[in-house]
Amino acid sequence: xxxxxxxxxxxxxxxxxxxxxxxxxxxxxxxxxxxxxxxxxxxxxxxxxxxxxxxxxxxxxxxxxxxxxxxxxxxxxxxxxxxxxxxxxxxxxxxxxxxxxxxxxxxxxxxxxxxxxxxxxxxxxxxxxxxxxxxxxxxxxxxxxxxxxxxxxxxxxxxxxxxxxxxxxxxxxxxxxxxxxxxxxxxxxxxxxxxxxxxxxxxxxxxxxxxxxxxxxxxxxxxxxxxxxxxxxxxxxxxxxxxxxxxxxxxxxxxxxxxxxxxxxxxxxxxxxxxxxxxxx
Numbered sequence: 001x002x003x004x005x006x007x008x009x010x011x012x013x014x015x016x017x018x019x020x021x022x023x024x025x026x027x028x029x030x031x032x033x034x035x036x037x038x039x040x041x042x043x044x045x046x047x048x049x050x051x052x053x054x055x056x057x058x059x060x061x062x063x064x065x066x067x068x069x070x071x072x073x074x075x076x077x078x079x080x081x082x083x084x085x086x087x088x089x090x091x092x093x094x095x096x097x098x099x100x101x102x103x104x105x106x107x108x109x110x111x112x113x114x115x116x117x118x119x120x121x122x123x124x125x126x127x128x129x130x131x132x133x134x135x136x137x138x139x140x141x142x143x144x145x146x147x148x149x150x151x152x153x154x155x156x157x158x159x160x161x162x163x164x165x166x167x168x169x170x171x172x173x174x175x176x177x178x179x180x181x182x183x184x185x186x187x188x189x190x191x192x193x194x195x196x197x198x199x200x201x202x203x204x205x206x207x208x209x210x211x212x213x214x215x216x217x218x219x220x221x222x223x224x225x226x227x228x229x230x231x232x233x234x235x236x237x238x239x240x241x242x243x244x245x246x247x248x249x250x251x252x253x254x255x256x257x258x259x260x261x262x263x264x265x266x267x268x269x270x271x272x273x274x275x276x277x278x279x280x281x
Contacts, residue, residue, distance in 0.1 A: 007046065007047045007050075008046045008047065009044070009045050009047075009228075009260060009261060009262050010042055010043070010044055010045075010261075011042070011043065011045055011175070011258040011259065011260070011261065012040045012041065012042055012258070013040070013041055013043055013124075013126055013175065013226075013256050013258060014038045014039070014124050014125045014126065014256065015038060015039055015040075015041050015125075015126050015218060015219055015220040016036055016037075016039075016125070016126070016187065016188060016217040016218055016219045017036065017037035017038055017039050017219075018039075018219050018220070019037065020036045020037050020188055020219075022188055022189055022190070022191075023035040023036035023188070023190045023191070023217070024190060024191045024193065024202065024206065025190050025191070025192050025193070025202075025215070026192075026193050026194075026195050026198055026199055026202060027120070027192065027193070027195070028194075028195050028196060028197055028198045029115060029118055029196075030114050030118075030119070030120065030121075031114070031115070031120075031121070031198055032120065032121075032198075033198045033199070033202050034190065034202060035203050036188075036217060039220065041220045043175075043224070043226050044226065045175045045227065045228050045258070046225075046226065046227050046228075047227075047228065047229075047230060048064065048176075048227040048228060048229050049064075049229055049230065049231075052064050052229070055227075057095075057096070057157075057159070057239060057241050057250065058241075058249040058250055059179075059180070059249075059250055060176075060179055060180065060227075060250060060253065061176070061178070061179030061240070061241040061250040061251070061253030062176045062227075062238060062240045062241065062253045062255075063095075063238070063239050064236060064237075064238055064239075065091070065095060065236070065237050065238075065239055066235060066236055067087075067163075067235065067236065067237045068235045069083070069084065069087055069163075069234070069235075070083050070087065071083050071087075074108070074163075074270075074272050075108065075117040080106055080272075084106070084272075084274065085274075088103070088161045088276065089101040089102075089103055089276060091161065091237070092159055092161065092239070092276045095239060096157060096159070096278050097280075098157070098278035098279060098280055099153075099279055099280055099281045100147065100153075100278070100279040100281075101276050101277070101278045101279070102142060102143075102146055102276060102277040102278075102279075103274075103276060104142075104158075104275035104276055104277060105274070105275060106272055106273065106274040106275075107119075107120060107272070107273050108120070108270070108271070108272050109121065109122055109123070109269070109270070109271045109272075109273070110268060110269070110270050111171055111172040111257075111268045111269040111270075112268035113268075119270075122172040122257030122269065123255075123256065123257055124257050124258070125217060126177070126217065126218040126254050126255070126256040127190075127215055127216060127217050127218060127254060127255070127256065128187070128215065128216040128218070128242055128243075128252045128253070128254050128255075129158075129160065129215055129216075129242045129275070130158060130213060130214065130215060130216065130242050130243045130252075131187075131189040131190075131214040131215060131216040132184075132216060132243065132251060132252065133189065134189070134213060134214040134243075135156075135158060135242075135244070135245065136156075136245055138158075138213070138243075139153075139156035139158065139243070139245065139277050139279075142277055143156070143277075143279060151281055152281075153281055154280050154281060155244070155245050155246050155279070155280040156243075156244075156277055156278065156279050156280070157241065157243070157246075157278045157280075158241070158242040158243035158244070158252075158275065158276070158277055158278075159239055159240060159241055159242060159275070159276055159278065160238075160239075160240045160242055160273045160274065160276075161237050161238075161239060161240075161273070161274045161275075161276070162174060162237060162238040162239075162240055162271065162272075162273045162274075163232075163234060163236070163237045163238075163271060163272050163273075163274075164232045164233070164234065164236075164270070164271045165270055165272065166267055166268060166269055166271075167267055168230075168231035168232060168233055169230060169231050169260070169263040169264070169265070169266045170230070170231070170232060170260065170263060170266060170269045171259060171260065171263055171266035171267070171268060171269055172257045172258065172259055172260070172269045173228050173229070173230060173232070173257070173258065173260050173263075173269070174228060174229075174238065174255055174256070174257055174271075175226050175227070175228045175255060175256050175257070175258050176226070176227050176228065176238070176240065176253050176254075176255045177218075177224050177225065177227075177254040177255065178224075178225040178226075178227065178253070179241070179250035179251065179252060179253050179254075180225075180250065181221075181223045181224050181225045182218070182221075182224065182254060183221065183223070186218055186221050186224075187217055187218040187219060187254070188216070188217055188219070189214045189215070189216060190214065190215045190217050191211045191213075191214050192211060192212050192213045192214065192215055193206065193209045193211055194212050195209065216252075216254075218254045224254075228260075230260065230262075230263070240253050240255060241253055242275065257269075
């Protein structure tokens with residue numbers, strides 16, 4: 001792949017401040033607040049469409065895949081539950097060659113009026129949804145709950161299937177970082193809490209709350225190589241690796257939404273991300 005020859009846009013990404021070692025975030029309907037400090041860094045983000053066949057989950061940590069859905073309204077929970085869950089689980093199983101795939105639910109995002117339909121705003125900070133040290137125990141507990149009498153597993157892969165269902169071009173597309181350019185110490189864990197209302201003081205007491213997981217926020221490195229796929233349609237999805245118990249391949253791809261300065265006449269981005277656990281016997 002002749003990476004340096006690809007066209008690129010320059011955009012500001014929100015990285016974790018280099019002084020932050022750990023933190024916490026609170027997610028409520030339509031919003032998020034956190035304790036970590038961030039810093040803006042201007043980076044070049046290359047257009048991946050001319051070389052889309054060069055990307056693979058086990059190499060860069062992401063891939064663009066054609067997939068037509070029978071869902072007519074992605075804001076309808078009934079259609080998502082009755083149609084989309086099965087579609088995505090089959091897609092992930094086919095693409096990864098896994099033996100079993102578990103649904104871990106979906107999340108809607110809107111760049112305008114994010115609280116509508118229970119959506120969140122675009123995730124502008126550079127992150128991986130799950131901290132690497134959190135993944136092995138998380139997938140093992142889920143496997144034990146759902147397959148208590150079945151055989152164990154040799155490997156588990158966590159993915160997000162990311163789809164835009166507003167028309168192209170997108171005002172806030174998704175930037176993806178080549179996993180090969182990310183060092184193990186480039187990030188820090190952030191404990192996540194789901195709440196009904198965002199706290200006035202994110203640094204206040206949390207003993208009354210139950211953490212739901214740990215994400216991984218990423219510090220800036222000049223080694224990072226960024227890609228995006230402009231003008232995505234509803235018949236395409238990005239498969240993004242969020243974790244892998246096999247650390248001999250790409251374990252995850254950090255990603256972040258960004259305002260595309262070249263997108264003319266863009267409508268607000270509306271997207272859905274669907275997380276799954278794929279197991280290999």
